[in-house]
Amino acid sequence: MILLYFAMYSIPNMAQNNSIAQKVDSLLQLMTLEEKVGQMNQYNGFWDVTGPVPENGNAAMKYEHLKKGWVGSMLNVTGVKNVRKLQQLVVEESRLGIPLLFGQDVIHGYKTLSPIPLAEAASWDMAAIEMSARIAAEEASAVGINWTFAPMVDISRDARWGRVMEGGGEDPYLGMHIARARVKGFQGDDLSKNNTIAACAKHFAGYGFVESGKEYNTVDIGTSTLYNTVLTPFKAAVDAGVKTIMNGFNVLNGVPVTGDFRLQREILKEKWGFDGFVISDWASIGELVPHGFAEDLAQAAEIAAKAGSDMDMESSAYVTQLVELVKTGRVNESLVDDAARRILTVKYELGLFDDPYRYCNEKREKEELNRKEHHAAALEMAKKSIVLLKNEGHLLPIKKDQPKIAVIGELANDNNSPLGSWRLSSDNNSAVTVLEGLKKFSGNITYARGPKIFDPNTNFLDEISPNLTDESGLSEAVALAKTSDIVLMVLGEHGFQSGEARSRTKLGLPGLQLKLLQEVYKVNKNVVLVLLNGRPLTLEWEAKNIPAILETWQLGSQAGNAIAAALFGEINPSGKLPMTFPRNVGQIPIYYNHFSTGRPTLEPNVFWSHYSDVQNEPLFPFGFGLSYTTFAYSDLQIDSSDQNNIKVEVTITNTGDWAGEEVVQLYIHDKVASIVRPVKELKGFQKINLAPKASQKVEFHLTEKELGFYNNAYEFVVEPGTFDIMVGTSSQSGLHGSFTLN
Numbered sequence: 001m002i003l004l005y006f007a008m009y010s011i012p013n014m015a016q017n018n019s020i021a022q023k024v025d026s027l028l029q030l031m032t033l034e035e036k037v038g039q040m041n042q043y044n045g046f047w048d049v050t051g052p053v054p055e056n057g058n059a060a061m062k063y064e065h066l067k068k069g070w071v072g073s074m075l076n077v078t079g080v081k082n083v084r085k086l087q088q089l090v091v092e093e094s095r096l097g098i099p100l101l102f103g104q105d106v107i108h109g110y111k112t113l114s115p116i117p118l119a120e121a122a123s124w125d126m127a128a129i130e131m132s133a134r135i136a137a138e139e140a141s142a143v144g145i146n147w148t149f150a151p152m153v154d155i156s157r158d159a160r161w162g163r164v165m166e167g168g169g170e171d172p173y174l175g176m177h178i179a180r181a182r183v184k185g186f187q188g189d190d191l192s193k194n195n196t197i198a199a200c201a202k203h204f205a206g207y208g209f210v211e212s213g214k215e216y217n218t219v220d221i222g223t224s225t226l227y228n229t230v231l232t233p234f235k236a237a238v239d240a241g242v243k244t245i246m247n248g249f250n251v252l253n254g255v256p257v258t259g260d261f262r263l264q265r266e267i268l269k270e271k272w273g274f275d276g277f278v279i280s281d282w283a284s285i286g287e288l289v290p291h292g293f294a295e296d297l298a299q300a301a302e303i304a305a306k307a308g309s310d311m312d313m314e315s316s317a318y319v320t321q322l323v324e325l326v327k328t329g330r331v332n333e334s335l336v337d338d339a340a341r342r343i344l345t346v347k348y349e350l351g352l353f354d355d356p357y358r359y360c361n362e363k364r365e366k367e368e369l370n371r372k373e374h375h376a377a378a379l380e381m382a383k384k385s386i387v388l389l390k391n392e393g394h395l396l397p398i399k400k401d402q403p404k405i406a407v408i409g410e411l412a413n414d415n416n417s418p419l420g421s422w423r424l425s426s427d428n429n430s431a432v433t434v435l436e437g438l439k440k441f442s443g444n445i446t447y448a449r450g451p452k453i454f455d456p457n458t459n460f461l462d463e464i465s466p467n468l469t470d471e472s473g474l475s476e477a478v479a480l481a482k483t484s485d486i487v488l489m490v491l492g493e494h495g496f497q498s499g500e501a502r503s504r505t506k507l508g509l510p511g512l513q514l515k516l517l518q519e520v521y522k523v524n525k526n527v528v529l530v531l532l533n534g535r536p537l538t539l540e541w542e543a544k545n546i547p548a549i550l551e552t553w554q555l556g557s558q559a560g561n562a563i564a565a566a567l568f569g570e571i572n573p574s575g576k577l578p579m580t581f582p583r584n585v586g587q588i589p590i591y592y593n594h595f596s597t598g599r600p601t602l603e604p605n606v607f608w609s610h611y612s613d614v615q616n617e618p619l620f621p622f623g624f625g626l627s628y629t630t631f632a633y634s635d636l637q638i639d640s641s642d643q644n645n646i647k648v649e650v651t652i653t654n655t656g657d658w659a660g661e662e663v664v665q666l667y668i669h670d671k672v673a674s675i676v677r678p679v680k681e682l683k684g685f686q687k688i689n690l691a692p693k694a695s696q697k698v699e700f701h702l703t704e705k706e707l708g709f710y711n712n713a714y715e716f717v718v719e720p721g722t723f724d725i726m727v728g729t730s731s732q733s734g735l736h737g738s739f740t741l742n
């Protein structure tokens with residue numbers, strides 16, 4: 001294959017011993033302006049690659065552009081056969097035969113699905129998260145994909161925004177670790193291997209702060225939040241060597257990020273030294289026009305190219321406008337050269353010039369997908385992602401010998417919803433259901449569906465579906481609950497209720513589920529609420545009344561097996577919330593690392609910062625999660641004698657009867673600074689495993705990296721003064737101490 005490729009390849013100077021930079025430079029010299037601009041153009045697939053399909057008007061044009069070398073990358077073309085065909089078309093028929101990049105949103109797995117990213121974040125287990133991304137890359141690379149549009153590293157404090165399911169939650173420090181782990185998992189140590197793929201940190205930047213959680217909405221945030229919260233995981237991804245960055249749909253402080261010069265050129269490329277390339281979000285260059293930032297597509301292309309967006313996803317703005325813009329002097333050709341250079345470099349690094357069919361191996365395609373080992377790892381990841389929110393009277397774990405276990409709720413028997421959103425190439429209806437999982441542990445299970453919560457005919461606008469007010473199924477479920485020893489209520493959101501364009505203003509259990517739960521609770525108090533959802537929900541009544549609550553998110557292919565293992569005590573839940581659960585939607589945005597006000601606590605005086613109809617505290621705070629065992633924290637020691645390396649030690653003891661894992665969390669509070677600092681900031685965490693009655697000393701180190709922050713001029717500063725420390729089991733409880741930085 002390799003020999004054949006070189007035989008017809010017309011580019012000189014491909015000698016192995018030349019550096020990639022030299023090869024790219026020589027190649028650039030051979031390229032026409034049209035071909036360089038072509039590298040900056042990405043098209044969507046979805047058509048029969050043996051030829052254009054008539055009903056897709058663009059297909060014929062795209063096909064022609066591919067042959068001319070006017071396309072640098074395709075998205076959503078998968079499968080070795082399809083990828084090979086297109087690659088061959090370009091390599092053999094275009095003038096220079098420059099291979100294509102093939103990208104797709106491989107967000108939490110290709111065929112074997114891991115938990116949704118928000119769920120994985122709840123594991124606080126970076127090795128497991130890295131492994132999950134590794135497996136996604138193994139499978140995706142086996143079907144011809146060499147680039148994933150992941151990880152999404154958008155910090156968000158707003159559960160109304162449907163895309164929180166896709167990210168790592170609300171905290172920049174946790175988000176930074178997750179970004180690193182995922183980039184490492186996808187890209188591995190050597191990008192040129194046929195099982196590693198380029199990663200893409202997205203969406204640069206601020207998308208998670210869309211106003212009122214409404215999809216594609218405006219973002220208006222201050223510099224402190226931008227620099228210290230939003231940018232943190234992106235910087236971590238760049239430092240971890242991420243090859244690409246995607247900008248976004250949103251306007252940030254008046255400028256659409258796709259056209260934001262300061263973000264893309266000044267911060268990302270200059271200040272951080274990012275040497276990969278930036279891809280636009282889907283049609284986001286063209287969207288500069290409706291944003292009111294560009295007059296027409298030509299101006300949109302001009303602005304985006306100048307701002308540093310290197311590749312255009314599906315706007316056709318570059319391929320139709322950029323050549324003319326260069327010829328008329330509106331865009332300097334050096335910008336095109338720079339973009340093309342960045343893109344070609346990634347292609348070289350992926351090894352595509354050595355073998356454009358590197359990712360097209362039928363044998364691998366057959367062997368890699370849905371491998372047993374992949375499912376075993378997905379199951380482990382799923383188990384680690386489960387969060388125990390409440391367990392009054394040790395209702396959980398369920399005793400296997402209970403004669404009558406009722407399982408109620410449509411989601412319990414749903415093999416699609418646990419897969420969550422963003423699972424483009426996985427097989428629908430392929431998850432292990434909760435019911436199937438439970439039946440492997442006990443023969444004493446009876447199921448009742450209850451009212452339907454999901455009507456596929458409503459295009460997912462299910463809250464307004466007439467079918468969802470149909471109470472049939474309710475009485476059967478209540479009757480079953482009445483005669484059972486314990487009732488497992490499997491409730492939450494269906495698989496597409498969160499994700500892109502799934503913003504919601506109501507975050508309670510959708511449809512008739514709360515009513516169902518309340519009716520069941522009237523006849524049986526031994527209720528366990530098993531939640532399947534893609535975002536924090538508002539569960540005030542549930543948290544007050546239901547004795548046991550298990551947050552299982554959407555756990556992917558192995559969901560039912562993991563949930564059953566937790567419910568029956570085969571594993572001990574150890575997840576911690578990566579995002580605050582509000583009491584009601586009015587509290588949003590709600591997050592633990594907020595600033596103090598000037599009137600934090602003047603109770604019972606009315607003039608302090610609070611609501612008059614709900615308390616300030618969330619329902620479940622960031623970092624919270626219980627275990628079947630209990631952990632005691634003691635002996636907090638702070639040694640600040642070395643001011644460059646403050647040592648913090650604490651002892652954790654497993655005081656219960658179960659072996660269990662605990663995520664030990666360290667928070668700091670910089671008490672007085674030149675710009676106000678959050679009341680708490682996560683700056684360290686360690687996951688430890690303790691046998692019953694065992695103790696372990698855990699050590700943290702605080703250096704400038706943890707103690708400093710970005711001021712409003714985007715300079716990293718470390719300021720002397722007193723720092724409070726809290727080490728504990730969540731963002732709301734732990735041991736306190738302090739030290740002074742001189």
Ligand code: BGC
Pocket residue numbers: 105149202281282500
């Ligand atoms: C999303 C991106 C995604 C792209 C391609 C857009 O709608 O915002 O995150 O990568 O589509 O599928």
